[in-house]
Amino acid sequence: MFDSRKNNSNCSFSEEVISYIYDEFTDSQKSEFESHLVNCTNCTDEIASFGAIRTSIQDWKSSDFDNLALPNINIEFEPNRESVPVVETNTVQVGWLERLNNLFSPVFLKTATGFAAIVLMLTFGWFLFSSYQNGSENIAEDKSNQIDTRKTVETQEKPIEPEKVEIVGTEDNDSDLRKQEAPESEIAVQTNPKRQETATKSTRPVRKNNKNSESKNRVTRKNKVIVANNRKPKVNNKINEKDLIDNKKPNTVVIDKAPSLSDFAIEDTTDEDINLTDIFEEVEEDDSDD
Amino acid sequence: MVSELTDEQLVKLAVNENPNAFGEIVTRWERKIFALCFGMLNREDEAKDAAQDTFIAAYKNLSRFRGEAKVSSWLHRIAVNQCLTRKRRDKTRSESYLDESDSAEERVFIAPKNKTPSRLAEKNERLVAVRQAVNSLPVDLKQVVIMKEFEEMTFQEISDAMDLPLSTVKSRLYTALKQLRMKLERTSLEVV
Numbered sequence A: 001m002f003d004s005r006k007n008n009s010n011c012s013f014s015e016e017v018i019s020y021i022y023d024e025f026t027d028s029q030k031s032e033f034e035s036h037l038v039n040c041t042n043c044t045d046e047i048a049s050f051g052a053i054r055t056s057i058q059d060w061k062s063s064d065f066d067n068l069a070l071p072n073i074n075i076e077f078e079p080n081r082e083s084v085p086v087v088e089t090n091t092v093q094v095g096w097l098e099r100l101n102n103l104f105s106p107v108f109l110k111t112a113t114g115f116a117a118i119v120l121m122l123t124f125g126w127f128l129f130s131s132y133q134n135g136s137e138n139i140a141e142d143k144s145n146q147i148d149t150r151k152t153v154e155t156q157e158k159p160i161e162p163e164k165v166e167i168v169g170t171e172d173n174d175s176d177l178r179k180q181e182a183p184e185s186e187i188a189v190q191t192n193p194k195r196q197e198t199a200t201k202s203t204r205p206v207r208k209n210n211k212n213s214e215s216k217n218r219v220t221r222k223n224k225v226i227v228a229n230n231r232k233p234k235v236n237n238k239i240n241e242k243d244l245i246d247n248k249k250p251n252t253v254v255i256d257k258a259p260s261l262s263d264f265a266i267e268d269t270t271d272e273d274i275n276l277t278d279i280f281e282e283v284e285e286d287d288s289d290d
Numbered sequence B: 001m002v003s004e005l006t007d008e009q010l011v012k013l014a015v016n017e018n019p020n021a022f023g024e025i026v027t028r029w030e031r032k033i034f035a036l037c038f039g040m041l042n043r044e045d046e047a048k049d050a051a052q053d054t055f056i057a058a059y060k061n062l063s064r065f066r067g068e069a070k071v072s073s074w075l076h077r078i079a080v081n082q083c084l085t086r087k088r089r090d091k092t093r094s095e096s097y098l099d100e101s102d103s104a105e106e107r108v109f110i111a112p113k114n115k116t117p118s119r120l121a122e123k124n125e126r127l128v129a130v131r132q133a134v135n136s137l138p139v140d141l142k143q144v145v146i147m148k149e150f151e152e153m154t155f156q157e158i159s160d161a162m163d164l165p166l167s168t169v170k171s172r173l174y175t176a177l178k179q180l181r182m183k184l185e186r187t188s189l190e191v192v
Helices: A014-021 A027-037 A041-064 A085-092 A096-103 A106-133 A135-160 A162-167 A171-181 A185-190 A193-202 A213-235 A241-245 A261-270 A276-289 B007-015 B019-041 B044-060 B071-089 B091-099 B102-110 B117-135 B139-149 B155-162 B166-186
Strands: none
Touching: A014 A027, A014 A041, A014 B166, A027 A041, A041 B019, A041 B117, A041 B139, A041 B166, A106 A135, B007 B019, B007 B071, B019 B044, B019 B071, B019 B139, B044 B071, B071 B139, B071 B155, B117 B139, B117 B166, B139 B155, B139 B166, B155 B166
């Protein structure tokens, strides 16, 4: 085995040298290699140097390692270790029904309920916050809308109640008129102070006339004006017919209080839109129609 | 009864939650793994911790052992990975440890009293040089040297543990010894 490479300085007996150093040859292999070593200086030098290195490593080992005590390997026994293969195969075979049941497990329901409660609370809080921010504006708009609707209602309902205007004709009925008008502000506002003034001056009662559509329109137009004038002393702000038609907002809020005759008397002095002569002409026209 | 079983049979028993089976594996390989860790790390405390972590990691990953490789190969691979992780983590500290003279002084007191101080100092220098030379080897070569010298494993055992051909193991050891000889000659220290 070793004869063919005898006396070769570059022989590659690496494996045999290693096996010889660590004494892992069989007896036959060992005798054959020793016969090779007799004539191979290269292998002899390698065995000598490698042997010296081994001795140094063994010295290192004996001085540093051999006196050391073995480590205490303490491993706690875990019976429910997740690495058992049987558990893995069982988890793979979970059916859709079981997965569905797991989906609606109590844990999931609790989580979903809590999430829904949080969403509801956030929504309610947002609603409160937004309403608080826009609260004053909305209130102002609502009140102005109420005023506008009152105006429209008044303009629409005016022709239907000419009797109230007819009642206010004489000075003797002023006390009765106050009693009737005081409880409801709307009715009080709809009374016609102009006609009161007219009746006071002419001492002629105003007659009821629902038959003539032309006069009905006129009454309606004047009632509109009168309504605006009735509010004038309360709000100190003039509102004419044009503003009402254009649905302009008043600057103040209507005070639900029954007006008195003294208020109308003060107002008449400042009103420049209506002339007494127009009212007299209307009354005369009504009489002539009758 | 458990001591008569092979390593692979013991692992199967350990997978089926038999604590005595894995205890037998630890008993068989404890010293070799500790020797490997010491040869790789050169520190007793680090080597003990690495050996402990090796067996703990093996126990936690018993189910991943497919039986394709031998248990010795599996344990050695885990141990080498543990050592390399620790060396990377404590690289600076490990290098400074090698330069310390405290360990050399300790060895002086441990050494037999029949040695003269000059010879003891010479031996200590040689041991330090050998240790540094072994530590400077590539990991694959160093592992073979440690397994052979510290664990005293046969070439066939190393071949099984490293899952390498027998000829590759021998050639690696041959290459390692040649590199060690070159390194020690550079240090101008007389070997032996």
